[in-house]
Amino acid sequence: xxxxxxxxxxxxLQKRIIWIDLLVIFLFFILILxxxxxxxxxxxxxxxxxxxxxxxxxxxxxxxxxxxxxxGIVLVDNxxxxxxxxIPEEIEKPDALIxxxxxxxxxxxxxxxxxxxxxxxxxxxxxxxVKRELSFDEVAKIEANKLLLPGVVIRVEGKRNYIYGKxxxxxxxxxxWNRRGTVGIEYKWDKFLSGTHxxxxxxxxxxxxxxxxxxxxxxxxxxxxxxxxxxxxxxxAEHLLQDKTGxxxxxxxxxxxxxxxxxxxxxxxxxxxxxxDQKTWEKIVNSKNHPLxxxxxxxxxxxxxxxKVVVALAGLQEGLINPDTVFTCTGKFxxxxxxxxxxxxxxxxxxxxxxxxxxxxxxxxxxxxxMLGAEKIAHYAKMFGLGQKTGIDIGNERKGLVPTPEWKxxxxxxxWQGGETLSFAIGQSFLLVTPLQMAVLYSAxxxxxxxxxxxxxxxxxxxxxxxxxxxxxxxxxxxxxxKKHIDEIKKALIAVVNEAHGTGQKxxxxxxxxxGKTGTVQLVEEKEEEETKIKEHAWFVGxxxxxxxxxxxxxxxxxxxxxGSAAAPVVRELIKEYFKEYVGQKINSKF
Amino acid sequence: xxxxxxxxxxxxxxxxKRHMCWYGIGFLxxxxxxxxxxxHLNKWAYxxxxxxxxxxxxxxxxxxxxxGSQRWFKIGFISFQPSELAKISVAILISHIFSEMPLKKGxxxxxxxxxxxxxxxxxxxxxxxxxxxxxxIILILSGTVTLLAGVKKSSLLILIITGLVLTPIxxxxxxxxxxxxxxxxxxPNLDPLGSGYHITQSKIAIGSGMIFGKGFLKxxxxxxxxxxxxxxxxxxxxxxxxxxxxxxxxxxFLYCCLILRGLNIAKNSxxxxxxxxxxxxxxxxxxxxxxxxxxxxxILPVVGTPLLFMSYGGSSLVFTMISVGILMNxxxxxxxxxxx
Numbered sequence: 029x030x031x032x033x034x035x036x037x038x039x040x041l042q043k044r045i046i047w048i049d050l051l052v053i054f055l056f057f058i059l060i061l062x063x064x065x066x067x068x069x070x071x072x073x074x075x076x077x078x079x080x081x082x083x084x085x086x087x088x089x090x091x092x093x094x095x096x097x098x099x100g101i102v103l104v105d106n107x108x109x110x111x112x113x114x115i116p117e118e119i120e121k122p123d124a125l126i127x128x129x130x131x132x133x134x135x136x137x138x139x140x141x142x143x144x145x146x147x148x149x150x151x152x153x154x155x156x157x158v159k160r161e162l163s164f165d166e167v168a169k170i171e172a173n174k175l176l177l178p179g180v181v182i183r184v185e186g187k188r189n190y191i192y193g194k195x196x197x198x199x200x201x202x203x204x205w206n207r208r209g210t211v212g213i214e215y216k217w218d219k220f221l222s223g224t225h226x227x228x229x230x231x232x233x234x235x236x237x238x239x240x241x242x243x244x245x246x247x248x249x250x251x252x253x254x255x256x257x258x259x260x261x262x263x264x265a266e267h268l269l270q271d272k273t274g275x276x277x278x279x280x281x282x283x284x285x286x287x288x289x290x291x292x293x294x295x296x297x298x299x300x301x302x303x304x305d306q307k308t309w310e311k312i313v314n315s316k317n318h319p320l321x322x323x324x325x326x327x328x329x330x331x332x333x334x335x336k337v338v339v340a341l342a343g344l345q346e347g348l349i350n351p352d353t354v355f356t357c358t359g360k361f362x363x364x365x366x367x368x369x370x371x372x373x374x375x376x377x378x379x380x381x382x383x384x385x386x387x388x389x390x391x392x393x394x395x396x397x398x399m400l401g402a403e404k405i406a407h408y409a410k411m412f413g414l415g416q417k418t419g420i421d422i423g424n425e426r427k428g429l430v431p432t433p434e435w436k437x438x439x440x441x442x443x444w445q446g447g448e449t450l451s452f453a454i455g456q457s458f459l460l461v462t463p464l465q466m467a468v469l470y471s472a473x474x475x476x477x478x479x480x481x482x483x484x485x486x487x488x489x490x491x492x493x494x495x496x497x498x499x500x501x502x503x504x505x506x507x508x509x510x511k512k513h514i515d516e517i518k519k520a521l522i523a524v525v526n527e528a529h530g531t532g533q534k535x536x537x538x539x540x541x542x543x544g545k546t547g548t549v550q551l552v553e554e555k556e557e558e559e560t561k562i563k564e565h566a567w568f569v570g571x572x573x574x575x576x577x578x579x580x581x582x583x584x585x586x587x588x589x590x591x592g593s594a595a596a597p598v599v600r601e602l603i604k605e606y607f608k609e610y611v612g613q614k615i616n617s618k619f
Numbered sequence: 620x621x622x623x624x625x626x627x628x629x630x631x632x633x634x635x636k637r638h639m640c641w642y643g644i645g646f647l648x649x650x651x652x653x654x655x656x657x658x659h660l661n662k663w664a665y666x667x668x669x670x671x672x673x674x675x676x677x678x679x680x681x682x683x684x685x686x687g688s689q690r691w692f693k694i695g696f697i698s699f700q701p702s703e704l705a706k707i708s709v710a711i712l713i714s715h716i717f718s719e720m721p722l723k724k725g726x727x728x729x730x731x732x733x734x735x736x737x738x739x740x741x742x743x744x745x746x747x748x749x750x751x752x753x754x755x756i757i758l759i760l761s762g763t764v765t766l767l768a769g770v771k772k773s774s775l776l777i778l779i780i781t782g783l784v785l786t787p788i789x790x791x792x793x794x795x796x797x798x799x800x801x802x803x804x805x806x807p808n809l810d811p812l813g814s815g816y817h818i819t820q821s822k823i824a825i826g827s828g829m830i831f832g833k834g835f836l837k838x839x840x841x842x843x844x845x846x847x848x849x850x851x852x853x854x855x856x857x858x859x860x861x862x863x864x865x866x867x868x869x870x871x872f873l874y875c876c877l878i879l880r881g882l883n884i885a886k887n888s889x890x891x892x893x894x895x896x897x898x899x900x901x902x903x904x905x906x907x908x909x910x911x912x913x914x915x916x917x918i919l920p921v922v923g924t925p926l927l928f929m930s931y932g933g934s935s936l937v938f939t940m941i942s943v944g945i946l947m948n949x950x951x952x953x954x955x956x957x958x959x
Contacts, residue, residue: 041894042886044767048898049882055909056875060868062916066826067864074826078860 084230090223091186091491093250095200095213097259098285098486104200104214106186110162112170113155114140116147118179125177132173133166135159155181190297196262198322199255199289199422199484202297211320213253213484216422220488220496223250251496254487256285264605265290268598274565274585275323275463278602281471281571281580283501284480286420287606289464291323325418325425328460329584332547333388333531333591334567335409335455337473337517340381342408343396344513351381351516357391361450368394368450371548385520388531388546390454397453402444405452406432411507412469412479414461419481419504428465431458455547467582468504470569473514473521474543474577477507521545522574525596535570535596537604544570544599546591563587568595572603579606645940652944660945661892664715668737671708674701675744702753703938705741707945709757710764710903712737714895717768731774734765752922756906763902764895821915825859825867832863855915855926871912874927877943878905884950893949900942 066074095104112133119125122144130137140158147156162170167182174180188203201212209218226247231240265276269292278288295312312319321327343349359375361368370376370390376383384392397405409415415430431452433444451457464482472479481502488497521543524532531546547567566588571580581599588594660667678701716733738761745754770778859867881901888894904927911926913919927939 041767041891044769045882045886045894045898048763048767048902049879052875052878052882052905055905056871058918059909059912059916060871062913062918063825063859063864063867063871066822066916067828067859067867068830070826071829071864074823075829078823078827 086228086230088226088228088244088247089185089207090225090247091249092188092203092207092223093217093221093252093491095221096252096254097257097262098255099258100254101259103192103196103255103259104188104190107189108184109160109187110164110167111157111183111185112159112162113157113181113183114144115155115179115181116144119144120178125179128176129158129170129180132169133159133162155183161187188297188301190301192259192263193296193298194294195259195266196255196257196289197294197297198291198320198324199257200297201422202300204300211424212422213255217251217253217485217488220251221253223491224248249491251491252489253485254489255484256280256287256486256499257289257484258287258606260609261288261602261606262290264288265602266292266294268601269585272585272588273317273323274583274588275327276581276583276598276602277324277463277467278579278581278606279464279467279471279480279482281475281480281577284468284471284482285486285499285501286482286484287579288602289322289324289484291321291327293317293319295319322424323463323584325420325422325462325464327462327584328426328428329462329565329567329586330457330459330549331455331461331466332549332565332567333390333455334466334470334545334547334569335459335461336385336388336393336453337521337545338408338412338414338469339393339396339400339405339453340385340517340520341509341513342400342404344381344516345408345509346400346404348399349381349396354378354380355384355392355395357389359391361391361394363394363398363450364445364447366447368447381516382520382523385517385545386523386527386530388524393453394450397449398446400449400453402431402433402449402452405449406430409459412472413504414459414465414469418462418464418468419502420464421481421483421485425464426462428462429458429460456550463582463584466567466569467580470545470571470582471577471580472507473518474571474574474580477509477514479504479507518543518574521571525570531592532568532570532596534592535568535600535603537572537600537607540572540603540607541574542570542572542600542603543574544568544596546596548589548591551587563589566591566594568592568599570596570599570603572607579603645936648937649940649944649947652941652948655948658890658892660711660896661715661718664712668708668712671701671705672740672744675705675741677701679744679747700935702741702745702748702750703935705745706753706757706760706903707900707938707942709738709741710760710899711896713761713764714892714899717764717895718890718892720768731765731770734761752910752924755922756903756910756924759906760899760903763906764899767898768895818917818921821853821856822917824853824856825916828860828863828867830864832859832861832866852911852921852925853915855912874908878908881946884946888949897946897949900946904939904942 092106094102094106096102114125116122122141126135126137126140126144129135129140135158143156143158162182170177170180170182190197190200190202197212199212201209201214201216203214203218204210207222209215209221214221224247226245228244229242230238231242261278265278265288269276269290272292275291276288277286277290279286299308344351355378357370357372357376357379359370359373361370368390371388375391376387376389379387379389379392381392383389409430415428417425417427431448436442436444436448436458448457452459468479468482481504483499483502485497486499487495489495522541524530524546525535525542525544526533532544535542535544545568547565547569549565549567551562551564564587566585567583568591569580569582571577581602583595583598583602585594585598713734716737738757742754742758745757855867855870858870862869878901881897881904885894885897885901888897907924907927910919910922911924914921914924915926925935927935
């Protein structure tokens, strides 16, 4: 039953609902007034605005940061490039327009048509680039014909410029078409170098020209990167490796700064920036000599005799030998059912540690190696950072290989042979290292036993001058070795270069004590059951001056021959170059 | 709808088809809501309400965990917005509360505490999603219906003062972009790359429609994709550009009729709950429509609210259909009880 209060409620409620009726009608009326205002009062004006005046959001690309050497010499910057853009939605007849354009300037017609069509479908008011780096001539011609070319816009943009072409190409890397770094420093610091893009909101007319700037957000230029590389030294090193295949790395033994790093053959990054076509790209990538490979950190080679210092130290540390221990080298060392030979056919005679290193006697080290055993040798190799990445701050580093009996069995299913220990001891067998690892290793002998992580980045500075990152030496590990042992080996390394009968005499420099070690890697090629000898890889690692080292250079020349004759002179010339201007220069450059 | 999505090409067609699907599903729900007696809603008011609160909390938590949106659940390709359910459940609940309260000339604040509480909870939860638009709508809905029910003058005064005092507090809790939106409303040139852009484009689109519009699919602003969100919040701009003043007027007229009809159903309902429910739902729909159109034409700040029936959004459509269904339901049964 309906109760009477309910009826009363309903009536009063009904009355009040009428208020809401009125409110609704009133507000809708306001809305209609507003729409009237927009569509009728201001309709014409808005119609014009919608047809002729359009608002565009334009990206303002940021200026990519520069890359400099340690002294501030600019290696990579940007140069202006005039690029031709088409705005799809402003072009009514694409085919006709492109044809007209091709009459004025040279143009890849098919490509342009394809890109234009594609953009028209996906994002019609984003400009499409159809040609880059117009000449002034071409720019003038297009400007003159502007009225016939609606929707055509020329924009000045920065193009990455590798000022010295191939110089330090492996270190610098390059940026790809989408303006991102793909390799090297360009890749490592891409976020810093890129900066932040800005944007502006503009009104444009039918030809795409800006009528009015509505608002703008300025771009932030990228940060500048300073490398530890010395341009002059780098240039010298590249010159020394011209026409050769191999690598040179020069580091500061006291803090790990990389002063120069070259890999040959190399490439010109400018070619990649331009946008390389498929064929040329494949040619470069598949080229037999791998110009894109940075052999200094990515090339794996047996170290040869340069490894002997590790074995020598191992022997001393383990107490198996002392500096006066003598072995007799007759040129032949029978072991098992094989005869291992020394590189000197008739042998070195009686050899102690000093002589063994100086003259690089193999048989001395066969003996030491036999006493140590493969596992111990491997242990010391790893201690010196072999078989691991050095931790350098650019990518693509390989860690190399330190073999152990366990590893061999896992890998090949065959047990370790005793004879392989002998090869191991003279730096052959399965042992693989990179030139950088050797530079770091030898540095440790001369800097008190510290393995530094090599660094290529010296400084990163914001465009306003503030410092984002500053180099500090990074320690990988401290070696706990007896100073007396180190000194013995150091003395011998000095003798290699400066005493008669030393294998590294070609590295001698008047007035500077250079210490170092030669290495020659035997290579054989198996051809139809016959082993043909190929020319050996030549190694040399040099440090100067021995008393207070400022530079350590490791060089390998593929198929260069003997270390002493092919690699030692290269290192000598580089060290000479380094000290040419070093004398009198402060150690830390200021910017 | 078709025109707006046409400009979005491949993605657009998918959206259009989906929207049509939702129409179908919505219609189904519409029919379903006709089947039961709306007075069950009265009995279950609290249950529905707390269920919606539960979902609101769940979506916040779920969203936080999966770092996804905190506004809707996504199961496969179906997404469900609990805030839509919340709107209706609030409408149902306040109708229930008012219908239970004794008749008075005007209620005091103390008597209205339940309304405040039950409006406040979803308001805060939805605000946190963040969804300023829907939160405000719930607030305004509550407010309107409360005013209809009658508030004592003194209480009203206290309420207004409290509101003024609270506004700055709420302001500081708003997210930056929400604040920006309100500021831009006052001065559109403040943020031309952001929300100022939306409104400028919307006004151009609407205004350029003039009297007769540009024709179906011929809206240059939308076709050239100047208008962001054109298939959701700004769909009226597309419509106005294409159909002109004539079309806009017709659409507003249709919406007006819908609302007035709903209010009429409220008047003719035989029980208090039915009346309040019909009013609440009509008012709810009205505010959503008015706020969207007002925002799009520049007389209200941008708050991100879709336009009923037209904007793309499954949850919105389904619940709108349910709303209409409930209205029909009330109308259908106005003679149905007490054996008269």
